Amino acid sequence: MNRRFDAIIVGAGQAGPPLANRLTRAGRSVALVERKLFGGTCVNTGCMPTKTLVASARAAHMARRAADFGVVLTGTVGIDMARVKARADTVIANARHGVRTWLDGMDGCTVIEGHAQFEDAHTLRVGDERLAAPQIFLNVGGRAAVPDMPGLHGIPYLTNTSILGLDRVPAHLLIVGGSYIGLEYAQMYRRFGARVTVLEKGPQLIGREDADVSTAVRGILEGEGIDIRTGVAELAFAGAGETLAVTLDGERLACSHVLVAVGRVPNTDDLGLDQAGVATDARGYITVDDELRTNVPGIWALGDCNGRGAFTHTAYNDFEMVAADLLDGEHRKLSERVSGYALYIDPPLGRVGINEAQARERGRPFLVGKRPMSRVGRAVERDETQGFMKVIIDADTKAILGAAILGIEGDEAIHGIIDMMSVDATATQLQHTVPIHPTVSELLPTLIAEVHAPGG
Numbered sequence: 001m002n003r004r005f006d007a008i009i010v011g012a013g014q015a016g017p018p019l020a021n022r023l024t025r026a027g028r029s030v031a032l033v034e035r036k037l038f039g040g041t042c043v044n045t046g047c048m049p050t051k052t053l054v055a056s057a058r059a060a061h062m063a064r065r066a067a068d069f070g071v072v073l074t075g076t077v078g079i080d081m082a083r084v085k086a087r088a089d090t091v092i093a094n095a096r097h098g099v100r101t102w103l104d105g106m107d108g109c110t111v112i113e114g115h116a117q118f119e120d121a122h123t124l125r126v127g128d129e130r131l132a133a134p135q136i137f138l139n140v141g142g143r144a145a146v147p148d149m150p151g152l153h154g155i156p157y158l159t160n161t162s163i164l165g166l167d168r169v170p171a172h173l174l175i176v177g178g179s180y181i182g183l184e185y186a187q188m189y190r191r192f193g194a195r196v197t198v199l200e201k202g203p204q205l206i207g208r209e210d211a212d213v214s215t216a217v218r219g220i221l222e223g224e225g226i227d228i229r230t231g232v233a234e235l236a237f238a239g240a241g242e243t244l245a246v247t248l249d250g251e252r253l254a255c256s257h258v259l260v261a262v263g264r265v266p267n268t269d270d271l272g273l274d275q276a277g278v279a280t281d282a283r284g285y286i287t288v289d290d291e292l293r294t295n296v297p298g299i300w301a302l303g304d305c306n307g308r309g310a311f312t313h314t315a316y317n318d319f320e321m322v323a324a325d326l327l328d329g330e331h332r333k334l335s336e337r338v339s340g341y342a343l344y345i346d347p348p349l350g351r352v353g354i355n356e357a358q359a360r361e362r363g364r365p366f367l368v369g370k371r372p373m374s375r376v377g378r379a380v381e382r383d384e385t386q387g388f389m390k391v392i393i394d395a396d397t398k399a400i401l402g403a404a405i406l407g408i409e410g411d412e413a414i415h416g417i418i419d420m421m422s423v424d425a426t427a428t429q430l431q432h433t434v435p436i437h438p439t440v441s442e443l444l445p446t447l448i449a450e451v452h453a454p455g456g
C-alpha cells in the first residue's frame, strides 16, 4: 500500500514525538514510525531506568550511613534486587505508555510500528507499506557499541539494555569502559552489594574531563570499594554462565558478569541511507548543517544519530530548533547551543562549556576558581563534602568559559552557570547575583570572586 503524508518521522525517541505534536498542531499530516519501544533509549534503557536505579542505590548508601546522622537502624541493610528492578520497570512502563498514548491521541498523526528504510529521498518502506512525504525527519538514535574483542562474543556479556533484566545482585560485575555508563553502573551495583571492577583503556576515567575532576571521581568510587584499572591493554574473555574471566596484561580476573560500556553506535546502518543519498561521517553519524538539515533537501536528522549531541536534552533541543525553523520563522543554530551535561554518580558531576585543558589549548589568558565542597555550608550540613566546584573565565572579557561542579546537587547547581552562559552574561554579572542561603549555588558568586591565574 502507498500512503502520502506531509511529513514522516522515523523514531519515537526524544525529538520525534514532540515534533509530531508541533507539526500536527500546525495542520500537517504526519506518519511516525517506531520499530521497537516508544520513548527510545532515554525512557527504556537509558536515563530513566539508570536514574531510578541510582536512586535505589543512594537509598541503600544513606541507610548504611544512618548512624552518621544520629539515626539508629537495627539490623543490616539488605537489597531486594527484584523490588529494585520492579521499581525501575514501573517507571519505564509508565513513561513508555505516556509517549504512546500521547501519540495515539494526536489528531493528524498516524503511528506505524515497524522498521523504516529509504527507497528514495522521499519514500520509506515499512513492511508492506510505502510511505511518501516531502519532509522526512530522522530520529533513529543509537545502540551500545560491542567491539570485536577476543572471546567477547562467546560469553553472555551485558549491555546497558540487557543489564536491566538482572533481578539478582551479581557476585562480581566487571565493567569494560570507565565513562558515563560504566561509572553510573559501577557505583550503583557496588552500593547494591556486588564486587565491582572497572577496566578503562584510557589513561584516566571520564577521559573528556580535566585530570583533577577525573582523579576526584576515581577517589570517590575507590573509597566505596570499587576496583579501578586504567590504561588497560587488550582484553580477552572466556567462560560460560556466571563463571567468567577476563585476561589483561597476563593477569586473569574471575567475575560473574561483564558489562560492556564502551560507547554507542548510531542506528543508521540499516536505514537505507544510500538509497536516499544521505551522507554520513566515517562513524555512521548523519552529517547535518547548523540547522540540522542533511545534505538531501527535505531530510533532517535529530538527536543522537547526527553525532552533534549524545544526550536527551540535546535531542530535545534539536526538535526545538527544527520546529522553530519550520513553524516559527526563527533560525536557531546548533553552534549557539551551550553544552551542559551531568554524570550521575553520587555526588554527581555537573558540567558546562570547556574545561581547563581546553582553555589552555585556546591560547588566550584565562582565570580559574576552585572551591572544595568541604567549604560549602550546605554540603557540610548534609555531611556530604566530597568533590569541588570549578569555574573558568576569560581573563580579558570576563566571559564564563566553562564550569564543573562535582558535589552534592552538582547536577542542579550547574544550571546557575548554564543559564548565565546561555544569555552571554559575564562572570561579573554572576558575581553580583544574590543566591539563596543555604544552597550549593550560593557559593557561585564567591567562586567567581576568588578566580586567579591557572596554577596561581
Ligand SMILES: Cc1cc2nc3c(=O)[nH]c(=O)nc-3n(C[C@H](O)[C@H](O)[C@H](O)COP(=O)(O)OP(=O)(O)OC[C@H]3O[C@@H](n4cnc5c(N)ncnc54)[C@H](O)[C@@H]3O)c2cc1C
Binding pocket: 010, 011, 012, 013, 014, 015, 016, 033, 034, 035, 036, 037, 038, 039, 040, 041, 042, 043, 045, 046, 047, 048, 050, 051, 114, 115, 116, 117, 139, 140, 141, 142, 160, 181, 267, 270, 271, 302, 303, 304, 305, 309, 310, 311, 312, 313, 314, 315, 344
Ligand atoms: C545507560 C544510559 C544512560 C543515559 N543517561 C542519560 C542521562 O542521564 N541524561 C541524558 O541526557 N542522556 C542520557 N543518556 C543518553 C540518552 O538516552 C540519549 O542521548 C537519548 O535517548 C537520545 O535520544 P534520541 O531521540 O536521539 O534517540 P533514541 O531515544 O535512541 O530514539 C530512537 C528511536 O528510533 C527507533 N528507530 C531506530 N531506527 C529505526 C528505524 N529504521 N525505523 C523505525 N524506528 C527506528 C528506535 O527504536 C528508538 O526508539 C543515556 C544513555 C544510556 C544508554
Ligand SMILES: NC(=O)c1ccc[n+]([C@@H]2O[C@H](COP(=O)([O-])OP(=O)(O)OC[C@H]3O[C@@H](n4cnc5c(N)ncnc54)[C@H](O)[C@@H]3O)[C@@H](O)[C@H]2O)c1
Binding pocket: 176, 177, 178, 179, 180, 181, 182, 184, 199, 200, 201, 202, 205, 206, 207, 232, 235, 261, 262, 263, 264, 310, 311, 341, 342, 343, 344
Ligand atoms: N549521565 C548521562 O548523561 C549519561 C549517562 C550514561 C550514558 N550517557 C550517554 O551514553 C553515551 C555512551 O556512554 P558510554 O559510557 O558507553 O560511552 P563513552 O563514549 O562516554 O565512553 C566509553 C569509554 O569506554 C572506554 N573504552 C573504549 N574501548 C575500550 C576497551 N576496549 N577497553 C576498555 N575501555 C574502553 C573509552 O576510553 C571511554 O572511556 C555517552 O556518550 C553519553 O552521552 C549519558
